[in-house]
Amino acid sequence: MKVKILLVDDHDALLSGIKLWLSQVEEWEVVAEASSGEEAIELTRSLKPDLVLMDISMPGIGGIGALEKIKEENPNVKVLMLTMHSEEEYLKRALIKGASGFVLKKAAHTELISAINTVLSGETYIYPSLTNLLIKGFVGKDEEGKEQNSKRSLLSEREEEVLKYIALGFTYGEIAKQLFVSIKTVEAYKSRISEKLKMKRRSELVRFAIDEGLISINE
Template sequence: MKLVIADDHAVVRTGFSMLLNYQEGMEVVGTAADGRQAFEKVKELSPDVLLLDLSMPPGESGLFAASKIHDMFPEVKILILTMYDDEEYITHTFKSGALGYILKNSPDDELIKAIRTVAKGERYIDPVLMNASFEKFLVTDEIPEHDKEPFNILTQRELEILPLVAKGYGNKDIAEMLFISVKTVEAHKSRIMDKLGLGSRPELVEYAVRKKLFDI
């Protein structure tokens, strides 16, 4: 089983690599420090499983990278690594195409179990986060009723643009980063504001911070 590890902390990449290379039938063939590097490593190395950190400032986040990688390389199984124990992120993990969600402080044997589970094409949720509402995610994409809020109706592209706007990037900068036109950025921004019921950039920034879409 070929693995790629994407995490913005070198010590985490090294530690996980040592652990996983020691396991029978597992080999870490590459590592990445952010979402964009993860995309390139997947493209270059064609791993079976990608371990992807959810938050990798200042680079591209794992949530957005997961969506792009799943669209381009659907055969690669994605396991999200995170310190966030917020159930809301489970929703977005599976919407992005990832198969698993595990906390970084989980025991080593639980991480191994998670990797082997997603490698078989099965879904995995850290046992610490499991409850009746989220058991359905193991077999379906249905979103629990209490998670049907404005955040969940944004498209993946809108979720990608929103934190960039909140960080203060201009339309031209965002267009260049995402390889789209300025008019497309403006259209997405307008739809984001409408969907979320926001009236100004300060409100958008506050929303992005509250939803942990980027780190301050």
């Protein structure tokens, strides 16, 4: 069965180019194209795509507004954001709302297929030049003065460390390299974290990490 992809962008020329690039992969099928966030929401409801490839900046509700609604109604759908922006504010908001990754439009022709494969495998794809930007914007000192009975107290020091990386959008492979452990070990930590916190969705873990001061966001 082919992977169903919905394309969303208000620039026809870019949509045509992306559709051409995606046609290189036989297992993928572009099931529809949309030019607004509102249209993307409706098409996601009716077509139930596996992946939504969407511009972050569009008129109306915009990409982030559409992302939030799509993930609320279809939590299992992957949403990969296309962006011309390298401002951390756009990226942080999209990550918190449940984006599976980001690709800069100027690099789409070289990075898109790799990004989609990464996202479809269940990991997060962040274009390399954006990674440091996100780290600078997100990482902060642990917040002091939290109540002792917080769910955070259930986590070990290493589990907190893994949670930070997950919230920042690192893949399991990237976390494994940072911590000098195997990918299976990282997956085991993630499973324990989700079980302890009763949170399965990455967006829930991101919000928890922010609320507990493990990472910070300046809104």
